[in-house]
Amino acid sequence: MLRRIKNLLKDKLLLIAIVITIVVLGLSLIKMPETGVTVANIDKVYHSFAYFTLTIVWLLSFYKTPQKKHLVTLSCIFFGIIIEVLQTVLTNYRTGDILDVFANSLGSLLALFVFSMIFKKKQIN
Template identity: 45%
Template sequence: MTPLIKKLLVGRNLLLVALFYSSAITCLFFLSSQDLPKTQISEADKLIHVSIYFILINLWLLYFYVRNNLKIENKLILIILFSVLFYGIIIEIFQELFTDSRSADILDVAANLLGALLGIFFFKNIKHKLKPKYFN
């Protein structure tokens, strides 16, 4: 196998998980709001956004960390952060344009940013504990 193919295949299970999660949340963001469970806590929606983006950025950071031999540069972290935020903004715009029961909300974007930043902080603090044997 060529070195390029080997490099692309490193962490393929992580890539599949990150792609599946990204696809699943995209579908969930377009569900009708009537189909979603009702909560008594008005802030629950923002907490959900924080949690979703915390997981999303950690999955992508982990994939690139493993793919790059357990190294990740701050430049790549910034690229992933801006990509995830751009994705969130596009989702909000599309909810406004293409759904009847959902609307764009700047507070959702802020919650997405908070979740992504918390995710980066978490990842930077635990990445040194990840062992190569878990990802081969």
């Protein structure tokens, strides 16, 4: 079963990574509806999750070149910084936030850690 999933995704990981990047960009720049329910700083969890997902998919798309994993992670962090700047410059309903940059970076670094642990374990076996 896992082999079938791997074969299915093998040639599509780059496309999936591009689509997720576009989705993160879009969600970061559109006006989000008000839900009426507020939880303090829950958006930081969303940011971390989004950038964990973004980074892990990009890392998986470059899994054959693991020496690029730090470059991929730094690129995702830089992408998050650019988006925070774009929120301030392009929109009047979103604002860039340094805490969002930290949450994005935390998600990306966590993805790097998880990716490294998975492939470290795989290399041992």
